[in-house]
Amino acid sequence: MRRFYADQQSIADTMVRITGEEAHHIANVLRMQPDESIMIFDGSGWDYEIRLQTISSQLVTGDIISRILNPAEPPIKITLVQGLAKGEKMDFIIQKAVEVGVSRIIPIHCDYSVVKLEGKKAATKVERWNRMTIEACKQCGRSQPPPVETVSGFEAVLRGLAGQPQMIFYEHSKERGLGSILKQHRQLFLEQGLTVFIGPEGGFSPVEIHKFQGAGGWIAGLGPRILRTETAGVVALSILMWELGDLST
Template identity: 40%
Template sequence: MHCFYVDKSQIVKNEIRITGTDVNHIKNVLRMNCGEHLVICDGAGSFYECILEELKKDEILVSIEEELLETTELPGKLYLFQGLPKKDKMELIIQKSVELGVYEIIPVATKFCVVKIEDKKKEKKKLERWNEIAKAAAKQSGRGIIPEVKPVMSLKEAIAYAKTLSFNVIPYERAEGMKKAKEAVERAASLSSTGIFIGPEGGFAEEEIEMARAAGVEPISLGKRILRTETAGITILSLFMFEMESKE
């Protein structure tokens, strides 16, 4: 069954109004007709099986037949604090992170970031693009929510933001062995929220690690090999996802 996303404001009692680009997709690409079934997600974790009632020029009306009890979300929220990478790597990171269950992505400007976004107009366009990628990845992977990509923060701002979370980790090549990393993954699986700090191509400066450590962010190892920035986040998110879902 085809699934479409709407804002909660588009749901009124037992009726949902579909607007925007999905109207053309339903009418002219899928060529759906009144009486056919489809699934609607409100972007906040709820899914509804619906019946197509009316095809209008700029909107489509559907009625809710039943609310579905299934959920595709992890039991704990994962926040990815990603050091700004070069070129289009951020797009890949966003796409794969959303597929793996991340709740929110926070781009972070660090000392060794090659990319510097100083033009506010360029930053706004990038942020819009990043959120569109997150939305597309959420739809493709059947997520119950659309994870948000936040505006770029400094490391100091990101650490302050992370203080509201239950637990925070920062993969670091000089951290202790894998036993501590395993314990961190197991601990995160039972918590409501976990932050993951990933450095850019040049990694974190020593003083940045110390700043994070002083704020309670736990350094962990991801193995004997040095991973690229786009690999590190995907690796640790995969570990957390596996551990969380294996406990359900």
Template identity: 35%
Template sequence: MQRYFIDPNAIEPGRITVRGDDVHHIKNVLRMTVGDHILCCDGQGKDYYTELVSITDKEILCRILSTFPSKGEPRVRVTVASSLPKGDKLEWVLQKATELGADSFLPFMSSRSVVRLDGKKSAKKRVRWQRIVKEAAEQSHRGYVPQVGNVLTWKGLLEKFPSYDQVLFAYEREGSSLVEVLQKTRSQRLLVVVGPEGGFTESEVEEAVAQGAVPVQLGPRILRAETAPLALLSCILFSFGEMGGEPL
């Protein structure tokens, strides 16, 4: 069933009013009519099963038939910090990591990042990135739309480390076994950091460790910059029993 994230202010007792781009999608793309049903989510963990009551070019009125908690949110909150890769690779990471269950995203620029964004370009990109995340969250039946943060400098990212219970730093040259690290941790708020195509410099690794990050290896194969964050996120969610089975 089609799912839409709705501004909580548009939710009233017994009814929901859909406005904005979703009106066009419901009316003109899906060609829904009065009597059809959609799922609405307030973005705060609550879902609403609704029936379309009236449809205009500007808004759609829905009657709430039932309300229930969203089931798509993991118990562990994982923020993905990804150094800006070339092309549209970051868009792929944002989409797929949202589907998997990422809590939020922190794009950043490190020494070997090829892509450089100034404030104006960063703001424009962020609007597009947030739209990609919203659509992925709707498709995967998330109960929350992950937020894409402003593009950070390396120093700015380091300053974020203390906000998390644990920081896992993907480093291909050396590091702890990911399995062993995940078996020991039950932190509920994690940050995973993945570098650019050229990897991190030695000074960046030293600075990350000095700030409390734990370097981890992702196996003997060298993963691409867009593959590593998805692999790391999947392993973490699996270890917490969020991908089926029991926690490690």
């Protein structure tokens, strides 16, 4: 069944109103007809089976047939703090992070970042990335698009996360492996969630790693090979989701 997004204000007790691009897609692209069924999600964790009633490119209405608590949302809350990457790499990272099950995404400037986003340009990018999380949820079956937050600096994010469990992946790490960290702190991560830092193309600088150590976070590696930034996030998140029970159940 095709999935579409509608905000919570568009859903009443027995009926849903769909406007904007979603209405255009239903009416003009898919050319759906009254009495056909679709699935709606509103970001709250619920899916709604809808029987279409009226259809136009400006407004689509439908009756709510059933409401189902979406089973695809992970029970583990993982935040991805991602160093800004060039071109389409950032799009790929965000799409795959949603598919794997991340709960929040924070893009950051790092010492070795090539990309610099500020002001209106940054706001436009973040708005676009948030639309992408909705599209990714349609594809993967999730119902709560993870928010992509305002582009920030490394230190600012580190201060904002003070006292919360956090882990940075560093290609030159000589600290304990990821497995031993998860084994010792698994229950903590399940109860409080975990924030994961992934660097940009050039990785994190020694200064950033030193600051992270001072904040009390864990430093881990992803094996003997150096991974691209668009690969590292997917690999790290997949391992964490598996080890913490989301993908392995």
